[in-house]
Structures are given as C-alpha cells and as structure tokens.
Amino acid sequence: MVERLIQSGHEVRVSDLYAMQWKATLDADDFSHIEPGAHFDPVTDSLRAVEAGTQRDDVAAEQAKLLWADTVIFQFPMWWYTMPAILKGWIDRVYAYGFAYGVGEHSDTHWGDRFGQGVMSGKRAMLVVTTGGWASHYSARGINGPMEDLLFPIHHGVLYYPGFDVLPPYVVYRTGKVDAPAYSKITEELGQRLDTLWTTEPIPFRPQNFGDYDIPALTLRDEIAPGESGFAVHTAPKKNENAR
Amino acid sequence: MVERLIQSGHEVRVSDLYAMQWKATLDADDFSHIEPGAHFDPVTDSLRAVEAGTQRDDVAAEQAKLLWADTVIFQFPMWWYTMPAILKGWIDRVYAYGFAYGVGEHSDTHWGDRFGQGVMSGKRAMLVVTTGGWASHYSARGINGPMEDLLFPIHHGVLYYPGFDVLPPYVVYRTGKVDAPAYSKITEELGQRLDTLWTTEPIPFRPQNFGDYDIPALTLRDEIAPGESGFAVHTAPKKNENAR
Numbered sequence: 001m002v003e004r005l006i007q008s009g010h011e012v013r014v015s016d017l018y019a020m021q022w023k024a025t026l027d028a029d030d031f032s033h034i035e036p037g038a039h040f041d042p043v044t045d046s047l048r049a050v051e052a053g054t055q056r057d058d059v060a061a062e063q064a065k066l067l068w069a070d071t072v073i074f075q076f077p078m079w080w081y082t083m084p085a086i087l088k089g090w091i092d093r094v095y096a097y098g099f100a101y102g103v104g105e106h107s108d109t110h111w112g113d114r115f116g117q118g119v120m121s122g123k124r125a126m127l128v129v130t131t132g133g134w135a136s137h138y139s140a141r142g143i144n145g146p147m148e149d150l151l152f153p154i155h156h157g158v159l160y161y162p163g164f165d166v167l168p169p170y171v172v173y174r175t176g177k178v179d180a181p182a183y184s185k186i187t188e189e190l191g192q193r194l195d196t197l198w199t200t201e202p203i204p205f206r207p208q209n210f211g212d213y214d215i216p217a218l219t220l221r222d223e224i225a226p227g228e229s230g231f232a233v234h235t236a237p238k239k240n241e242n243a244r
Numbered sequence: 245m246v247e248r249l250i251q252s253g254h255e256v257r258v259s260d261l262y263a264m265q266w267k268a269t270l271d272a273d274d275f276s277h278i279e280p281g282a283h284f285d286p287v288t289d290s291l292r293a294v295e296a297g298t299q300r301d302d303v304a305a306e307q308a309k310l311l312w313a314d315t316v317i318f319q320f321p322m323w324w325y326t327m328p329a330i331l332k333g334w335i336d337r338v339y340a341y342g343f344a345y346g347v348g349e350h351s352d353t354h355w356g357d358r359f360g361q362g363v364m365s366g367k368r369a370m371l372v373v374t375t376g377g378w379a380s381h382y383s384a385r386g387i388n389g390p391m392e393d394l395l396f397p398i399h400h401g402v403l404y405y406p407g408f409d410v411l412p413p414y415v416v417y418r419t420g421k422v423d424a425p426a427y428s429k430i431t432e433e434l435g436q437r438l439d440t441l442w443t444t445e446p447i448p449f450r451p452q453n454f455g456d457y458d459i460p461a462l463t464l465r466d467e468i469a470p471g472e473s474g475f476a477v478h479t480a481p482k483k484n485e486n487a488r
Binding site: 018022024025026027042043079080081082083084085086088089091092095115132134136137139140141142143144145146149150152153154156157158176208213216217218219220228229230231232233234 | 262266268269270271286287323324325326327328329330332333335336339359376378380381383384385386387388389390393394396397398400401402420452457460461462463464472473474475476477478
C-alpha cells in the first residue's frame with residue numbers, strides 16, 4: 001500500500017501501532033495535571049489537556065498526523081467482530097475531547113460539530129480489513145452479521161463523527177488461506193482502490209445538523225425513510241437508486 | 245452490584261481491569277516460546293501456549309475465573325460505540341485459541357463448538373453499559389444506531405460465541421447527569437436485574453449447529469425468516485410473538 005501510494009505521488013506517513021508499542025489504555029497516566037489518587041474523568045481531563053497543551057507527546061503526534069493528512073487508511077485484522085484493542089486504544093486516546101468530540105455549539109438547530117462536521121471535514125478515510133472467516137459468514141444472512149453492519153459503528157461512529165468522508169471498505173476474507181494468485185488479485189484490487197481514493201464516492205451518510213434529524217432527540221425525522229429503522233436509515237439512498 | 249449479589253448469597257470475584265493495570269495488547273510478549281524477532285501469529289501462538297500450559301499468569305487467572313463463575317457481568321462505559329480498549333484487550337487475550345475459539349470438530353454438520361456451544365455453555369452473561377448520550381440517540385431511528393444493534397457484536401459475537409446464555413443488557417443513559425433520585429432508581433432497577441439473573445429469559449439467539457444454518461456457508465437457511473437480513477435474523481422470535 002505504501003509503495004503504491006508513493007508511486008502515485010502521495011506522501012505517506014505510517015503509524016504502525018505494534019512497532020510503536022502504542023499505549024492502548026486511556027488512563028490517568030495520560031494527564032500530567034492529575035494528582036495521585038485524584039478522580040480520573042476521561043472527558044474533563046481530556047479537555048483540560050487539550051486546552052492547556054499538555055497532552056502526551058504520543059497523542060499529540062498522532063493528532064498532528066491526522067491534521068496533516070488528506071486521506072487516512074486504517075488497516076487491521078478483525079478480532080472478535082471489531083478492531084484489536086491496540087487500535088481501539090488509539091481511537092480512545094487520540095480522539096480527545098475538544099479535538100474529535102465536544103466541539104461546536106449546542107443549540108436547538110446544531111448539536112455539536114459531528115456526524116458530517118468536525119476537525120476531519122474535507123478529509124477522507126477508508127478501512128482495510130482482514131478476516132479469518134469466509135465472505136458468506138459475513139453476508140446479509142451470514143451468522144457473523146453483515147460486514148457493513150459490523151463496520152457501521154466504525155464508519156459512522158468513529159470516522160464520519162469527526163467529519164471524515166468515508167469510502168467503502170476493502171475487505172479480505174479467509175486471509176489465512178491467501179495463496180500467491182489470491183495475493184496478486186488482492187494487490188491489484190486494493191491498488192485500484194488506492195488509485196481512486198479521490199474519485200470513489202463516499203458512503204452517503206446523512207449529516208446531523210442539516211435538517212434530517214430532530215434536535216436534540218437526534219432521531220431521523222418521520223418523513224425520511226418512514227417506518228424504517230436500524231443502521232441503514234442513516235445512509236441516504238444512492239443517487240441512482242429509487243427512493244426506498 | 246457486589247453488595248447486592250453477596251446479600252443474595254452469591255460469591256463474587258471482581259476483575260477491575262484499571263486497578264489490575266491489565267495489559268491490553270495481545271502481542272508477542274504474551275508467549276514465552278516466541279524467539280526474538282520471530283513471526284508472531286496470534287492464532288497459532290495462542291493455541292501453542294494453551295496446549296503447553298505456558299500462557300501468561302494474568303490470562304490463565306482470568307480464564308480460571310470464567311470457568312469458576314456461573315454468571316459473568318461485564319460493566320463498562322460505551323466509548324466510541326463499543327467497549328474501551330482495556331476491555332477489548334481482555335477479550336483479545338483471555339479468549340485464547342483452544343479455549344474460547346478453535347474448539348470442537350469441523351464437519352459438514354458441525355462447524356466448531358461456537359454460537360451456542362463452547363467452554364461457557366451453561367453459564368450466563370450480561371452487559372451493564374453506561375453512556376453519555378441520550379436514550380433517544382440510541383433508539384430505533386436515533387443517530388447513533390439502535391443500542392441493541394451496537395451491542396450485537398458483543399452479545400452474539402463475544403458472549404454467545406463461546407456458549408454463554410446472554411441476558412438483556414442494563415443500560416444507563418446520560419450517565420454524567422445522574423443525580424440522587426436517578427441513582428436510586430438505577431440502583432433499584434439494576435438490583436432487580438441482579439436478583440433475577442437466573443429467572444430472566446436469555447436473548448434467543450439461534451444456535452449454529454442444530455439445523456438453522458447451512459454449513460459451511462453459515463448462512464441462515466432460506467426457509468427461516470425468509471427474505472430478511474441483518475443482525476435481527478439471528479435472534480428467534482420470542483415464544484409470545486407470531487412468526488415473522
């Protein structure tokens with residue numbers, strides 16, 4: 001992936017969390033202002049560190065990388081139907097209050113800069129996911145649940161939330177069984193995805209603050225996708241689909 | 245919760261992951277047999293340690309607690325639409341290959357002891373979850389997605405997978421705003437849930453190896469919930485509901 005992106009003229013910065021021995025747990029050690037034995041509140045302590053510029057260097061460096069990038073690719077193996085702990089801990093720590101959440105006004109027409117607005121506005125993000133299981137296990141009626149629903153909390157709740165435009169994921173199934181021909185095919189397909197990062201249509205999630213949702217209940221308005229519920233209602237029909 | 249359970253005659257063992265400074269990341273340091281610089285494969289290395297009895301003490305102790313318990317309660321705040329990294333890392337590390345997965349025969353009628361079978365068979369599990377957001381944000385058409393769908397990968401993929409019977413969760417919304425009357429109400433409601441752990445009906449997930457699924461595709465058979473898809477098809481209608 002790095003080679004392909006560089007060949008296309010991109011600059012690439014890599015955060016290899018295992019190689020970096022990334023600290024996975026958001027805890028009181030993240031905040032120099034907490035007195036020993038004092039109460040730890042991840043929300044208010046996070047905000048205080050952001051405002052005072054006293055975040056830990058590892059967290060601040062990752063935030064700077066995010067601000068520098070125009071596109072962010074998250075690559076991970078699916079473990080227990082979501083990302084490994086080390087990557088979840090990257091989210092928990094780098095997504096500080098006052099940076100990725102808790103930003104923007106809260107009023108009766110605007111409930112924070114989130115779900116389509118926020119610090120990552122104008123940037124794109126994409127997941128590259130490997131699984132041990134088969135594609136059928138993750139299909140619409142597969143026992144694991146549909147892949148798009150398993151990824152929804154990441155796509156919508158982690159990436160769209162602070163403003164990323166989210167591209168469809170690239171998923172490799174039965175990764176342990178990939179042989180040389182399969183590897184070539186994956187390299188080609190994924191390469192195509194990397195070549196088209198800026199022409200691929202993002203997932204059309206519905207923005208929060210532009211009329212689709214009642215505020216502050218944050219429920220989809222009755223006249224939109226009437227009678228439907230679940231993750232799918234938060235994605236608008238594609239332009240070439242008929243209204244549902 | 246501990247007091248209430250003890251008052252009811254239960255024995256209780258607590259794993260307070262923050263107090264234990266639980267190691268969140270599953271990595272090569274978990275396995276004494278890995279030579280420095282050698283390839284790390286979480287699946288095969290995990291199996292090798294289980295079979296040789298060389299797992300790390302912290303992991304083996306948690307597995308022993310699971311085997312000892314008849315009921316396991318997981319209590320956590322929802323961070324970014326799922327559990328914090330430290331608890332995900334408990335799953336990643338304690339759920340070893342040969343313990344929680346990779347057990348049982350694989351044939352054309354049985355695809356491992358999982359989803360209704362496994363080491364936790366006969367035990368019950370329940371989530372107790374706190375959120376900052378409002379209940380409406382997590383309702384059927386709420387912007388975060390329905391709480392039951394957000395919890396499905398944990399209920400079904402983490403708990404039901406190794407054999408737990410999974411009780412409905414107890415969820416506290418707007419936790420930061422809980423005042424004394426709300427705290428009393430929560431204490432009473434949660435206490436009732438603890439008093440009825442063994443009379444509450446588990447979520448009726450469909451077992452994998454008893455005819456509902458085609459094997460090895462692991463897709464729900466066409467005649468069950470025909471035409472439906474998504475997480476919900478893996479839960480059987482309650483006995484007092486009409487067939488869907």
